[in-house]
Amino acid sequence: MSENLLLGDEALAQGALDAGLSGCYAYPGTPSTEIMEYIQSSPEAAARGVHRNWSSNEKVAMEEALGMSYAGKRAMVCMKHVGLNVAADGFINAAVTGSNGGLLVVAADDPSMHSSQNEQDSRFYAQFALIPCLEPSSQQEAYNMAADAFSWSEQYETPLLLRLTTRLSHSRANICTAPAQAERALREPSNPRRFTLLPAIAKQNYQRLCEKQAVFAELSDKSPYNLYYAGQDCSMGIICTGIASNYVQEAFAGKCPHPILKISQYPLPQEKLARLLAECEKILVVEEGMPFVETQLRGPLGDSRILGRLSGALPRSGELNTRLVQAACGLPLPPLVQPSPLVLNRPPRLCEGCPHISTYEALNQVLRDYPAGRVFGDIGCYTLGALPPFNAISSCVDMGASIAMAKGAADAGLLPAVAVIGDSTFTHSGMTGLLDAVWENSPITIIIVDNYTTAMTGGQASLGYGKIENICLGLGVAQEHLRIFNPLPKLHDANVRVLQEEIAYPGLSVVIARRECLQTIRKK
């Protein structure tokens, strides 16, 4: 047993390294960030030369990993759940090409939205792409699954999706490790044409992918991760998936009288499922995230034997815990202290002296003259400008949306329209929106808050470092409307003037507010 307590993210990373990983590709995002960070700090990854640099965004990361798989080596690509939306084009089509070297796609979901915009459940993506999905219930399973995923990926020529959730990603436990495998050598794909998705080839590939579905279902039935526990009380059977199975085990203190089907691999294991459905009068489905299994079992008319998040036995949204499972099973509940009215919310705040504060103070002053003006925000530390005392932004939707939404609003006649976007978000997915605005010389003002880092997720490299103004100029922003200021309180008046001039200008302008994040300075 390893002496180290590893996060679920780290256990998976160590599992991948021990399984002969040659490249990890990722864009940071809570709660997935620590997978790549672990590999970056691993001496063995360094000694082996495992690829471990951040990518510009999740789509690029997905395609880089696919390229490594094409070359015959084992690759892993990691992202938070919404990152899979960005990577979706590469992801879905990688299922059609199939993999060569083992290809593992990791998406970390965030039920309860601890640090995300939504609660989307990545298992739907695996189903949509017609590929197997793994959902570990423990750090140990996360470790073990990496090696299995790579070998299944090579055997069946398919990428696999591994779905984590926040609670496992960010919880530590001691784990047992296995002997390390060697990395794979370069190897040609079995059929050299299957990566060229011209319609004629894609049709054949898709046909093969459809035929593999029965194989994947059989793999699920035989999987060491899908377990059937017999029970005498068949008035109810329980299906629990991933970490939700721990809550079920604890709710009954390990002595559950009901049959349990624990699922950690999809598509659904049909034989085991049929057995449970045949044995039990009703079925409680306990799953972390969206009602993925429950929806399939209930069917379009809502089979009343199936209980779970849709039937109201469990809350429709949010993280589960042992108590919620106890309540759903009608078990006695320990008494609870009522929440005290004295307790107030304590939201996160911008660090004292943060450059974003000075930018918002200048912007707010300028916009006082323009009550109709709106500021479209983006995702990063600067999103906290939505909260008091700034109340400075009107939107935060998805990475890169600030620029495109400002342009759309300006197209509609809402002026002035201002976008605020961080340097990392800009190179992630703001550059293409800027190109649209350049093409039409849209009358918007884009403020790039350049703190040299990806601060929100812990200060990872920002790949546009030192290149932001050249990127803007290269995309066609006019030199005289590309302005740079230093967001310091003592330069407030000068910064206000810059913003006044550019917001008054009836064409496209970009203002770079540039000062290093205090936290990255502190860590140096």
Place this chain on the structure above:
Amino acid sequence: MKYDIVLAGVGGQGILSIAAIIGQAAVSQGLNVKQSEIHGMSQRGGSVVAHLRLGSAAIKSDQIAPGSADMVLAMEPMEALRSLEFLSPAGVLISNTTPVVNIGEYPPLPEVLSALQAHANSHLLDGDQIAKALGSPRAVNMVLLGAMAAFLALPEEILTAAIRELFARKGEAVIASNLKAFAAGRAAVN
């Protein structure tokens, strides 16, 4: 043996160091450990919570269910109150009394403290004051760890060894001041 601890505080107060020390100490005693920490946006002055579970048998859930923790340890009184729902009626509450006032309308402190005292088994101490008096104002978390030690089924020398290990890279002086803070916290609850 099973012992469930909820650690609460404000981002930057060092609850993850407390969790790491206890976790390491428990592992060295051959216990199973699960330690769940929600991070993300919280490094900037928001509420933070970590769940630490120790057990001689395998531990299933990464989370402690509301109403079932053996201990709530809080670096900050309003955060203690926020996490009280996790505590079992027989559980121990240990809280620092110095508030972190970084929100507009912090509730009246005496009311917060008396709400905490209403719990049968509560131990309130001014960790900030104790750490300051020792000349190590940043070691408040070690004072609180010392206060916890009275209730943990882990030998004190194992905990102090884990403290040495955690601060090993920072030199002897840092280790010594943290150990002093630990001892002062230990002495504060009796």
